[in-house]
Amino acid sequence: MKIKPEEVKYIAKLAKLNLSENEISQYTREFDDILEHFAVIASYDVEKVDVNVFDEKQTSSLREDDPTLFGDQEKLYQNTKTLKNGLIQVPKILE
Amino acid sequence: MSIEMTNLKYQRDLWLKGEASAKELVEDAFRRIDVTDGKVNAYLHLCQDEAMEQAEKIDAKRSRGEKTGALAGVPLAIKDNICTDGVLTTCASKMLKDFVPPYDATVVRQVREADGIIIGKTNMDEFAMGSSTENSAFKTTGNPWDLQRVPGGSSGGSAAAVAAETVSLALGSDTGGSIRQPAAFCGVVGLKPTYGLVSRYGLVAFASSLDQIGPLTRNVEDSGLALDALVGYDALDATSLRADQKGSYTVGMEESLKGLKVALPVEYQQEGLNPEINETLIKTAAELKSLGATVESVSLPYSAAGLSAYYLISSAEASSNLARFDGVRYGHRPESFETLEELMVNSRSEAFGQEVKRRIMLGTYALSSGYYDAYYQRAQKLRKMIRQQFEDIFRQYDIVLGPVSPILPFVQGEKIDDPLAMYLGDVYTVDVNLAELPAISLPCGFSKEGLPVGMQLIGRHFGEQTLLRAAYQLEKSLNLDLRNTIGKEASK
Numbered sequence: 001m002k003i004k005p006e007e008v009k010y011i012a013k014l015a016k017l018n019l020s021e022n023e024i025s026q027y028t029r030e031f032d033d034i035l036e037h038f039a040v041i042a043s044y045d046v047e048k049v050d051v052n053v054f055d056e057k058q059t060s061s062l063r064e065d066d067p068t069l070f071g072d073q074e075k076l077y078q079n080t081k082t083l084k085n086g087l088i089q090v091p092k093i094l095e
Numbered sequence: 096m097s098i099e100m101t102n103l104k105y106q107r108d109l110w111l112k113g114e115a116s117a118k119e120l121v122e123d124a125f126r127r128i129d130v131t132d133g134k135v136n137a138y139l140h141l142c143q144d145e146a147m148e149q150a151e152k153i154d155a156k157r158s159r160g161e162k163t164g165a166l167a168g169v170p171l172a173i174k175d176n177i178c179t180d181g182v183l184t185t186c187a188s189k190m191l192k193d194f195v196p197p198y199d200a201t202v203v204r205q206v207r208e209a210d211g212i213i214i215g216k217t218n219m220d221e222f223a224m225g226s227s228t229e230n231s232a233f234k235t236t237g238n239p240w241d242l243q244r245v246p247g248g249s250s251g252g253s254a255a256a257v258a259a260e261t262v263s264l265a266l267g268s269d270t271g272g273s274i275r276q277p278a279a280f281c282g283v284v285g286l287k288p289t290y291g292l293v294s295r296y297g298l299v300a301f302a303s304s305l306d307q308i309g310p311l312t313r314n315v316e317d318s319g320l321a322l323d324a325l326v327g328y329d330a331l332d333a334t335s336l337r338a339d340q341k342g343s344y345t346v347g348m349e350e351s352l353k354g355l356k357v358a359l360p361v362e363y364q365q366e367g368l369n370p371e372i373n374e375t376l377i378k379t380a381a382e383l384k385s386l387g388a389t390v391e392s393v394s395l396p397y398s399a400a401g402l403s404a405y406y407l408i409s410s411a412e413a414s415s416n417l418a419r420f421d422g423v424r425y426g427h428r429p430e431s432f433e434t435l436e437e438l439m440v441n442s443r444s445e446a447f448g449q450e451v452k453r454r455i456m457l458g459t460y461a462l463s464s465g466y467y468d469a470y471y472q473r474a475q476k477l478r479k480m481i482r483q484q485f486e487d488i489f490r491q492y493d494i495v496l497g498p499v500s501p502i503l504p505f506v507q508g509e510k511i512d513d514p515l516a517m518y519l520g521d522v523y524t525v526d527v528n529l530a531e532l533p534a535i536s537l538p539c540g541f542s543k544e545g546l547p548v549g550m551q552l553i554g555r556h557f558g559e560q561t562l563l564r565a566a567y568q569l570e571k572s573l574n575l576d577l578r579n580t581i582g583k584e585a586s587k
Contacts, residue, residue, distance in 0.1 A: 008456070015414060015459040016421075016436075017452055018444040027456060033515045034457065038403040038470070046476035061291075063330040075197040079425035090423055091435050 002035040003028060103169055103263040103317040110168030113157070117150035117168035117212060124170035124214050127261040127585040134242055135581060136234045137255040139175050140183045141215040146170065149212045156210070165324050166211030172256045172265040175216040176223055177308065178297035179203050182213075186299050187231035188221045190426045190446035200297020201329045202266060202308050209324040217252030217265055221448045222417065223273055223301045225249050226520050229511050230450045237507075238280060239581040240546055244504040247277030253311045254281035260582035264312050264321050268298055270305045271405050272499070272524025275536035278311055279499035279549025282538045282577050284566070285311045286318045289556050290531035291336035293322075294329035302412035303334075305405075305528040313577070315537060315567040319344035322559060338557050347560060348567040353387030355565060358492035360395040363523060368501045375540035375548040376498050379569070382539075383496065386568050390496065397484050398526055400477045405525035406518055407461045407474035414458030417451070453514060482530040485553075494565055495553040498523050499536045503546050523551070533559050535566045538577055547577070 005028045012019045019027070070076055082089040109115040125143060132138055156163055173179060176186045178196035180203075185191045199207070206213065220230035228236045228251025236251045238244040239258040246255040250267030254277035257265050267274040269287040278285025286309045293308045300306060310321035322344045329335040359380055364373055380390045420426045422442025429441035447455070461470040488495060502520055510517045527534045532553055539550040552569075554562040 003460075007460075011456050011460050011463065014463065015452075015455050016418075016440050016443055017447070017455065018440050019452075023452075027453065030453065030514055031457065031460070034406070034518070037515060037518075038407065041400050041403045041407075041473050041477055042469070044397070044400055044473075044477060044480070046473060046480065049476040049479055051472070051475045051479055061328075061333055061335055063333075070197075072197070078197060079194055081422075081428040088424060091433065091438060093435050 001032060003031045102313045103166075103320055106169050106263055107167060115168070117153040118147065120168050121146050121150040121170050121212055121214060124261055127259070128215070131239075131259045131261060131581050131585045134237060135239055135255050135259045136236045137217055137252045137259060137261065138172070138215045139185060139187065139218050139233060139252065142182055142213055145182070146212050146214045153210050153212070164209035164211070165320065166206055166209040166264070168210065168212070169264060170212050170214045170262055171206060172215050172217050172253060172262045173203065173213055174219055174250050174253050174265070174267045176219060176268060176299040177203060177266060178299070179213065179216065182216065184216065184299070185233070186222045187219045187233055188446065188448065188451070189232045190420050192232070192427070194425055196297070198297065201294035201331060202325055203297065205324055205327070206266075211264070211324070214262065217250070217256050219252055220249035221451050222299070222413070223249040223268055223270055224413070224450050224454050226272070226276055226517055227505075227510065228252060228277070229507060230448055232448055235507060238504050240282060240579045241504065243506055244546070245280065245507055247280030247500070247504065249273040249277075250285075250311065251277045254278050254283055254285065257281070257283045257311050257313060258579060258582065260585045263317060264310055266308060267311050268306055268308050269528065270301050270409060271528050272521050274309045274311060275499050275524050275534060275549070275551055276521070278536040279538070279547065280504040282547030282549075282579065283311055283313055284315055284318050284538070285309065285536045286322060286559070287527060287534050288322065288326070288559060289533040291334050292338055292533070292557065292559070293325045294327070294332040294335050296329055296331040300416040302409035303416060304412060305409055307528070315535070315563060315570050316345055316348065318535065319348065319563045340557070340560070344560055344563055348564050350564055351387055352383065352565060352568050355383075355388040355494070356492040357383055357388050357390040358393040358488050358495045359390055360393050360398065360495065360497060362395050362398045363497040367519070367522075368498060369503055371503065371542045372498050372501065372548055376496070376550060379539045379550045380496060382569060382572055383565070386572055388565070391492070393488055393492070395484050395488070395526070397477060397480045401481055401526040401529060402518065402522050404474040404477040404481070405521070405529055406457070407470050408478060408529070410454045410458035411461045411471050412458065414455045414462065417455055420446075450514070478529045481526055485526075485530045485532060489555045493554075493561055497551055497553065499549040499551045500524070503542050503548070527553055532556060533562055535562050537566050537570055538575055539569070539573060540575070
C-alpha cells in the first residue's frame with residue numbers, strides 16, 4: 001500500500017474537500033494504482049538536473065504595472081451571489 | 096438555403112464573393128445543429144441571437160465596402176472553458192453552471208475582430224480534465240462516426256461539432272492532448288501551437304505551464320488560416336511570446352517534402368499500441384517517404400517517464416489553480432453553511448465532479464510536505480530532460496512522427512471507472528506539452544470498423560509552418576474520404 005485512508009482524509013482536508021467514507025476508500029484504492037505507476041520516475045537519475053537554471057532563450061515577458069479601471073464596475077460582480085453596498089457578503093470570521 | 100459546407104476557406108470565399116451572406120451561413124449552421132445535435136450533443140449553449148446580430152453587422156460592413164477580417168462570415172464554436180463576454184462559460188462544471196464572464200478571452204476578441212461569428216460553446220470534460228468528454232457535468236457527447244463511442248477529450252465537443260459539419264472551425268485547449276486526441280477520434284485536424292504562441296488570457300486555467308489554445312478544423316489549410324487569426328503577442332498573458340512569423344501560416348504549404356527529415360521514436364511503437372493504429376503509423380511513414388521525406392528511427396529514452404511527470408505537474412498546478420473556486424466571488428454557493436470554512440468546503444465538495452476532485456487531491460499530495468521532492472520536483476527535473484531530448488532530436492530532424500492515441504475511440508462508459516486506464520491513453524500526447532512544442536493531429540486512415548485513426552506530427556518551437564506543410568502534403572497524398580453519416584445528414 002502506497003497510501004492509507006488516513007492520508008487521503010488529510011489531503012482532502014488540505015484541499016478543502018469533504019469526502020464520504022465511500023469516496024475515501026475509492027480514492028485510496030485508485031491512488032494506490034496511480035502512485036504505483038508513478039514509481040517509474042524514481043528509476044531515472046536526475047540528481048544533476050537543475051530546474052532553477054533557465055535556458056537563455058526563455059525570457060519573462062513583463063508589462064508595465066499600470067493600473068487601469070475596468071469599464072463596468074457592476075459587471076465585475078455579476079457572478080457574486082451576495083452583494084451588499086458594493087461589498088461581497090460572507091459569514092462572520094471574527095466573534 | 097442549404098450551403099454545401101466543405102471547409103472554412105470555402106465558406107469565407109463564398110461570403111467574399113457575395114455568393115452567401117453571413118446571415119445565410121449562420122442560419123445554415125443552426126439548421127445543421129437542429130438536425131444533428133440532438134444525437135451528437137456537441138454544444139452546451141447556443142448564441143443564436145448574438146450570432147444573427149453579428150452576421151447582420153458583418154453583411155452591412157460588406158455592403159458599405161468596408162475592410163473585413165480573415166474569418167469574415169464564418170460561423171464557429173468555442174470550447175466552454177474560454178471566456179465569452181455575456182455568454183455562459185461553465186467549463187462543463189456545476190461549479191460554474193451560471194457563470195457569465197464580464198470579459199472576452201483574447202482569442203475570442205481576436206476571432207470577433209477577424210469577423211468570425213461565434214454560434215455556441217462546446218461540451219468538454221469538466222475543467223478540461225479527461226480524455227472522453229464523459230466528465231462533463233451536463234451531457235455526454237457522441238462521436239459522429241459512431242454515436243455509442245466517445246469523441247475523445249477534453250475538447251470532445253469542439254471535435255464533434257466540426258466532425259458533424261455544424262461548423263468548420265472550433266477552438267479547443269490542449270494541456271496534455273486535449274485538442275489532438277479528440278481530433279484523432281473524430282477524424283478532424285487539431286493543432287496544438289507552441290506554448291506562448293497563442294494567448295491564454297481568458298482561458299480558465301487548468302495547468303498554466305501546459306495549457307494552450309488551438310483550432311480544430313476539417314482540413315490542414317483551414318488550421319493554418321485559423322492560426323493566422325489566433326497568434327500574436329498579448330501583454331495580458333505573461334507567457335505570451337513574439338513569433339518571427341511573416342505572413343500567413345498557409346504560405347509554403349504547396350512546397351514539396353523532398354529532403355524533409357522525419358524522426359520516428361521507437362518508444363512510440365510499444366506494447367499497448369493498438370495494432371491497427373501501428374499499421375496506420377507504418378503506412379504514414381511510408382507515405383511521407385513517397386513524398387520525398389526521409390524517415391529514421393530514433394530513441395526518446397525519457398518518454399517512458401512523460402506520462403507520470405505530466406500527471407504530477409498538471410495535477411499540482413490544477414490543485415493551485417482551482418483553489419480560486421471557494422464559492423465567495425463566483426461559482427457554486429451551497430445552501431447550507433455556517434462558517435466561511437464551511438462555505439468553501441461545501442461549495443467545492445458539492446460542485447466539483449469526481450475527476451476534478453481526484454486531480455486536486457493528487458496535486459495536493461504531490462506538493463505536500465514529505466512528498467514534494469519525490470514527486471513534484473522529480474517530475475519537474477524529468478520535464479527538463481524531456482525538453483532536452485526533443486531539442487537534441489530537432490538538431491538532426493525537422494519533425495517527429497507518432498500516433499496520437501494508443502487506442503481507438505472507445506465505447507462510452509468503458510473506461511470511466513478506471514482512472515489509470517484513462518490516463519494511459521494520453522501516453523503519446525503529453526510529452527509535447529511538457530516540452531512546449533507544437534504538434535498537429537490529422538486523420539491518416541481508418542480501422543477495420545471504419546473508425547478514424549489520427550497521427551501527429553511534432554515540430555520545433557515555433558515550427559508550425561513546417562508542420563502545416565508536412566501535414567498538408569500528407570493529407571493531399573492520402574486523400575481520405577472524411578465525411579461521416581451524421582455530417583452528410585446535416586448537409587441534406
